[in-house]
Amino acid sequence: MFPNKKIQSLVGSKIQVEMKGNNHILEGILSSADEYLNIHLIDTVEVEDEKRIKSLGSVVLRGNNIILVNPL
Amino acid sequence: MFPNKKIQSLVGSKIQVEMKGNNHILEGILSSADEYLNIHLIDTVEVEDEKRIKSLGSVVLRGNNIILVNPL
Amino acid sequence: MFPNKKIQSLVGSKIQVEMKGNNHILEGILSSADEYLNIHLIDTVEVEDEKRIKSLGSVVLRGNNIILVNPL
Amino acid sequence: MFPNKKIQSLVGSKIQVEMKGNNHILEGILSSADEYLNIHLIDTVEVEDEKRIKSLGSVVLRGNNIILVNPL
Amino acid sequence: MFPNKKIQSLVGSKIQVEMKGNNHILEGILSSADEYLNIHLIDTVEVEDEKRIKSLGSVVLRGNNIILVNPL
Amino acid sequence: MFPNKKIQSLVGSKIQVEMKGNNHILEGILSSADEYLNIHLIDTVEVEDEKRIKSLGSVVLRGNNIILVNPL
Numbered sequence: 001m002f003p004n005k006k007i008q009s010l011v012g013s014k015i016q017v018e019m020k021g022n023n024h025i026l027e028g029i030l031s032s033a034d035e036y037l038n039i040h041l042i043d044t045v046e047v048e049d050e051k052r053i054k055s056l057g058s059v060v061l062r063g064n065n066i067i068l069v070n071p072l
Numbered sequence: 073m074f075p076n077k078k079i080q081s082l083v084g085s086k087i088q089v090e091m092k093g094n095n096h097i098l099e100g101i102l103s104s105a106d107e108y109l110n111i112h113l114i115d116t117v118e119v120e121d122e123k124r125i126k127s128l129g130s131v132v133l134r135g136n137n138i139i140l141v142n143p144l
Numbered sequence: 145m146f147p148n149k150k151i152q153s154l155v156g157s158k159i160q161v162e163m164k165g166n167n168h169i170l171e172g173i174l175s176s177a178d179e180y181l182n183i184h185l186i187d188t189v190e191v192e193d194e195k196r197i198k199s200l201g202s203v204v205l206r207g208n209n210i211i212l213v214n215p216l
Numbered sequence: 217m218f219p220n221k222k223i224q225s226l227v228g229s230k231i232q233v234e235m236k237g238n239n240h241i242l243e244g245i246l247s248s249a250d251e252y253l254n255i256h257l258i259d260t261v262e263v264e265d266e267k268r269i270k271s272l273g274s275v276v277l278r279g280n281n282i283i284l285v286n287p288l
Numbered sequence: 289m290f291p292n293k294k295i296q297s298l299v300g301s302k303i304q305v306e307m308k309g310n311n312h313i314l315e316g317i318l319s320s321a322d323e324y325l326n327i328h329l330i331d332t333v334e335v336e337d338e339k340r341i342k343s344l345g346s347v348v349l350r351g352n353n354i355i356l357v358n359p360l
Numbered sequence: 361m362f363p364n365k366k367i368q369s370l371v372g373s374k375i376q377v378e379m380k381g382n383n384h385i386l387e388g389i390l391s392s393a394d395e396y397l398n399i400h401l402i403d404t405v406e407v408e409d410e411k412r413i414k415s416l417g418s419v420v421l422r423g424n425n426i427i428l429v430n431p432l
Contacts, residue, residue: 003182
């Protein structure tokens, strides 16, 4: 499955996203993604050492700063 | 809601933006955003450890250096 | 062989990918890649000092954050 | 005002630009900017801890490495 | 000679490439390069402090993460 | 003068270029530049603490990894 198709197939599911910048990890429900892999995530939490350290709610992530998307 | 639509829906509202570079956090009123997620923010303050450390007023942020946008 | 052709020739094969962000190394089967070098990898494991440290399963990697792709 | 319009409105004015790379801060007169936010700055000085540490004269800044533009 | 023409003129020759990420240096034969400076390198070795530390064989390098290309 | 025009006006002249990656500084004669600010530099030397530390000859620099171009 093509990378973008794979992402679209995850809409409505819980995903983990690794971002650039202090390499933090976010988990949330994928609300939408566009062709640049910009992502709208809801019920988002920041995760460190596999513990939830902060609740962020609804966030928009810039696609070019996404390292990796992982379905949970 | 698509990522860009989500951002447009926040025009006029207070948002938090995490930037690349020393990973600083900015808070301000979203004045405008374009399709690249370049952002014009007003009444901007820089935030560290959840404290306001510097008032920046009107700033333009380059979209590709935005990690995350969070409505407040 | 052109870079993108080279990548397409690796679909179905095991590859190693070096990513930006803490420069981690991923290994997995290349499921698909698009023109931006966005990659869908399956049976993915994270590798450090040539040891497998974490199993990630199916992941999508953002092309611009890929440093290097190496067939295994 | 849209981000690019905001930048255009600053041509001829003194601005502060925060760059990626050792996060240095530059101040100068905005001579021109294009649609990618590439910037031509004149009478440029590098600033650290709010002190001018180096005079650079005329410089061209690559848009994608600009974190933030701030009118002075 | 234009940057891309210069690169094309090096196909079949040995080059050194400095990459982002731990700023490592790769040396190899330039097999091909596209308009984005994505590069297919063969007989690739990783170099540190001017010593060859690892043999990588055939690799694809993402253009935007190339700092510098140097003919050897 | 627009940023790209400014760069074109420097062809044949000595320039200093600050790159991403260990923020090294290169000096050389600007042989050519394209619309992405990819640069072909000749008689290039690497500079640290204002001393020439290494002679590189002819190099191609990827535009998106250029922080700043400064005529000398």
